[in-house]
Amino acid sequence: xxxxxxxxxxxxxxxxxxxxxxxxxxxxxxxxxxxxxxxxxxxxxxxxxxxxxxxxxxxxxxxxxxxxxxxxxxxxxxxxxxxxxxxxxxxxxxxxxxxxxxxxxxxxxxxxxxxxxxxxxxxxxxxxxxxxxxxxxxxxxxxxxxxxxxxxxxxxxxxxxxxxxxxxxxxxxxxxxxxxxxxxxxxxxxxxxxxxxxxxxxxxxxxxxxxxxxxxxxxxxxxxxxxxxxxxxxxxxxxxxxxxxxxxxxxxxxxxxxxxxxxxxxxxxxxxxxxxxxxxxxxxxxxxxxxxxxxxxxxxxxxxxxxxxxxxxxxxxxxxxxxxxxxxxxxxxxxxxxxxxxxxxxxxxxxxxxxxxxxxxxxxxxxxxxxxxxxxxxxxxxxxxxxxxxxxxxxxxxxxxxxxxxxxxxxxxxx
Amino acid sequence: xxxxxxxxxxxxxxxxxxxxxxxxxxxxxxxxxxxxxxxxxxxxxxxxxxxxxxxxxxxxxxxxxxxxxxxxxxxxxxxxxxxxxxxxxxxxxxxxxxxxxxxxxxxxxxxxxxxxxxxxxxxxxxxxxxxxxxxxxxxxxxxxxxxxxxxxxxxxxxxxxxxxxxxxxxxxxxxxxxxxxxxxxxxxxxxxxxxxxxxxxxxxxxxxxxxxxxxxxxxxxxxxxxxxxxxxxxxxxxxxxxxxxxxxxxxxxxxxxxxxxxxxxxxxxxxxxxxxxxxxxxxxxxxxxxxxxxxxxxxxxxxxxxxxxxxxxxxxxxxxxxxxxxxxxxxxxxxxxxxxxxxxxxxxxxxxxxxxxxxxxxxxxxxxxxxxxxxx
Numbered sequence: 001x002x003x004x005x006x007x008x009x010x011x012x013x014x015x016x017x018x019x020x021x022x023x024x025x026x027x028x029x030x031x032x033x034x035x036x037x038x039x040x041x042x043x044x045x046x047x048x049x050x051x052x053x054x055x056x057x058x059x060x061x062x063x064x065x066x067x068x069x070x071x072x073x074x075x076x077x078x079x080x081x082x083x084x085x086x087x088x089x090x091x092x093x094x095x096x097x098x099x100x101x102x103x104x105x106x107x108x109x110x111x112x113x114x115x116x117x118x119x120x121x122x123x124x125x126x127x128x129x130x131x132x133x134x135x136x137x138x139x140x141x142x143x144x145x146x147x148x149x150x151x152x153x154x155x156x157x158x159x160x161x162x163x164x165x166x167x168x169x170x171x172x173x174x175x176x177x178x179x180x181x182x183x184x185x186x187x188x189x190x191x192x193x194x195x196x197x198x199x200x201x202x203x204x205x206x207x208x209x210x211x212x213x214x215x216x217x218x219x220x221x222x223x224x225x226x227x228x229x230x231x232x233x234x235x236x237x238x239x240x241x242x243x244x245x246x247x248x249x250x251x252x253x254x255x256x257x258x259x260x261x262x263x264x265x266x267x268x269x270x271x272x273x274x275x276x277x278x279x280x281x282x283x284x285x286x287x288x289x290x291x292x293x294x295x296x297x298x299x300x301x302x303x304x305x306x307x308x309x310x311x312x313x314x315x316x317x318x319x320x321x322x323x324x325x326x327x328x329x330x331x332x333x334x335x336x337x338x339x340x341x342x343x344x345x346x347x348x349x350x351x352x353x354x355x356x357x358x359x360x361x362x363x364x365x366x367x368x369x370x371x372x373x374x375x376x377x378x379x380x381x382x383x384x385x386x387x388x389x390x391x392x393x394x395x396x397x398x399x400x401x402x403x404x405x406x407x408x409x410x411x412x413x414x415x
Numbered sequence: 416x417x418x419x420x421x422x423x424x425x426x427x428x429x430x431x432x433x434x435x436x437x438x439x440x441x442x443x444x445x446x447x448x449x450x451x452x453x454x455x456x457x458x459x460x461x462x463x464x465x466x467x468x469x470x471x472x473x474x475x476x477x478x479x480x481x482x483x484x485x486x487x488x489x490x491x492x493x494x495x496x497x498x499x500x501x502x503x504x505x506x507x508x509x510x511x512x513x514x515x516x517x518x519x520x521x522x523x524x525x526x527x528x529x530x531x532x533x534x535x536x537x538x539x540x541x542x543x544x545x546x547x548x549x550x551x552x553x554x555x556x557x558x559x560x561x562x563x564x565x566x567x568x569x570x571x572x573x574x575x576x577x578x579x580x581x582x583x584x585x586x587x588x589x590x591x592x593x594x595x596x597x598x599x600x601x602x603x604x605x606x607x608x609x610x611x612x613x614x615x616x617x618x619x620x621x622x623x624x625x626x627x628x629x630x631x632x633x634x635x636x637x638x639x640x641x642x643x644x645x646x647x648x649x650x651x652x653x654x655x656x657x658x659x660x661x662x663x664x665x666x667x668x669x670x671x672x673x674x675x676x677x678x679x680x681x682x683x684x685x686x687x688x689x690x691x692x693x694x695x696x697x698x699x700x701x702x703x704x705x706x707x708x709x710x711x712x713x714x715x716x717x718x719x720x721x722x723x724x725x726x727x728x729x730x731x732x733x734x735x736x737x738x739x740x741x742x743x744x745x746x747x748x749x750x751x752x753x754x755x756x757x758x759x760x761x762x763x764x765x766x767x768x769x770x771x772x773x774x775x776x777x778x779x780x781x782x783x784x785x786x787x788x789x790x791x
Binding site: 279284290291292294297298299302308309310312313316323325329330333382384385386387389395396398 | 677
């Protein structure tokens with residue numbers, strides 16, 4: 001298919017339907033809900049599935065052809081995703097590999113980085129992660145302390161990162177480091193593409209309250225990187241990070257063109273919805289329970305309608321790019337309402353499992369413990385509210401004590 | 416709010432806005448005396464001339480829409496009228512038309528009534544609620560008894576919008592064959608209408624007593640067997656109008672409150688510079704976008720006759736009616752004491768939104784309906 005004559009969405013959809021039926025493994029409806037994304041086998045499987053998609057010509061639908069994609073439109077991607085319902089898909093690769101890291105490399109990377117990294121991910125050969133957050137601070141990303149210093153032609157990286165989602169399964173990470181300490185914080189940062197197997201990089205997995213070990217922390221000790229590892233310009237890493245944050249908001253909110261396949265039920269519900277719990281607990285006839293299940297259905301539906309509306313509006317320019325924060329904020333609210341409603345519906349049974357298993361209601365209880373994850377991951381809801389009020393409504397920006405101050409003179413906490 | 420409008424739709428919107436500004440300024444509503452009419456026939460007639468009762472009526476029955484998508488145009492108009500808390504029988508007339516058009520071709524012919532309603536010559540309203548009752552149209556206690564030549568109606572309806580001003584009532588009643596609907600002239604012998612206190616100043620309500628009201632066989636709308644489907648259509652149109660007018664009102668009041676945030680200073684800085692308040696504005700902005708998203712999605716489903724339409728109108732009503740309260744009450748809070756004065760516009764919108772929340776199913780009613788529709 002050449003760009004001169006783009007295949008129609010309906011023809012693409014029909015071809016995808018046939019191909020999926022013949023090539024893609026079906027999801028087993030009797031299997032337990034998806035794991036917490038911390039299983040090594042799951043990642044091996046994701047790479048296998050991506051290779052099948054690539055071999056069939058259905059990988060990287062919205063990525064340009066010169067980097068291994070199909071160069072098609074969001075409408076093609078949406079049609080494909082609709083057709084994948086009921087099939088196994090490499091959904092683990094959606095965030096951050098394709099929708100954040102590959103999307104950012106496409107926007108900001110060198111020709112070589114685009115050719116090599118994006119196509120390798122589309123082929124199912126490589127997985128990406130992000131080395132952004134640091135233990136010293138969450139929302140104030142630009143205040144990071146990891147340093148990179150030039151020694152001849154080689155960059156030497158030292159410092160610590162955390163909250164890197166599924167980094168243990170990745171081959172490459174986008175790592176933001178400080179390369180100039182004598183200028184204000186945003187102006188002294190550089191983005192690097194770092195192989196996760198680089199000597200001097202030590203990685204641990206962080207255990208979360210729900211038992212998940214998908215997040216990692218990394219220690220960099222004299223990690224050596226070539227000049228070609230720089231993404232974008234030296235000391236202009238903030239421009240790259242801004243693209244990442246934009247793509248992250250878009251992806252977490254559900255508006256990214258680089259997401260292929262549906263991730264099933266929200267993970268925070270542990271695969272258990274108020275609907276399922278109402279049935280499992282025999283409470284489906286109670287009017288109060290029915291109201292809560294109805295509310296959950298409504299919130300879930302509005303969440304999808306919101307994604308469709310806002311991503312379309314950003315696409316046409318009817319809303320500016322910071323409108324992605326609307327999706328970020330609403331997504332957190334919808335997820336948390338779902339978590340709360342699930343706990344309500346589980347009622348007295350939320351405190352106990354079935355025998356030694358957590359069971360449906362126990363899962364609702366565990367999901368409730370990590371409820372706030374929805375308003376923390378991918379930038380906190382408070383940061384989204386700043387974005388919306390300042391960038392969409394034009395309200396005055398928050399005063400910042402570090403604005404225009406050389407970073408080596410900015411006050412820091414003790415840890 | 417539609418993200419993209421055609422030139423014709425923009426013109427349609429602008430004509431509604433200018434008529435509204437001329438005929439029904441907000442201040443007029445605020446100054447109404449007890450018992451004074453909120454709207455008059457002449458102004459409704461002018462609205463009808465602009466197509467306010469024509470959007471969902473087919474051309475052969477005297478209707479027509481500017482975009483060819485009547486439900487979309489209806490929603491566009493409802494937003495505009497909601498932005499101005501417009502008085503007038505926009506909702507009841509369109510809901511009755513939705514029912515008559517849906518029943519057209521089954522049962523007695525009501526073409527002439529449809530045409531005269533679409534032209535604004537007559538006003539009709541839906542008599543569905545009964546005293547003391549919640550939303551339960553299927554449980555009508557008003558009875559219609561066959562008389563041989565026609566029907567005799569007995570019972571009481573209330574919360575009948577524009578019941579005093581209307582020429583015709585669409586009465587939902589129980590017959591020996593099940594639920595049915597009848598077109599009853601308010602002037603018929605045995606019909607007594609009396610005013611009922613209403614929270615929304617712009618929408619007068621009435622109680623209607625039907626005592627041995629005799630109508631001909633031709634008063635029946637559709638057939639008893641087809642009534643459930645016709646009722647669903649009436650409900651869908653009522654809910655879309657409510658959601659769209661709430662969206663229009665919210666848009667207006669949110670804009671007013673944002674401006675207030677920039678203009679109002681305390682401790683030497685604008686309210687909009689306080690993070691605690693900026694974050695509330697951000698929440699409101701997000702909810703407002705979600706209200707538009709769900710209203711437009713419901714409108715598209717009703718427009719296309721999608722099987723999801725019953726579900727999506729209930730999603731929209733349950734969501735928009737709840738968030739409208741959150742947003743408007745926060746607008747009041749951000750305005751401070753002036754927000755709870757009679758002189759301020761906010762209460763006019765809060766009255767409309769609270770009334771919309773209450774009628775044609777509360778958010779709780781629609782959540783239970785969603786559970787029913789999803790086969791829980």
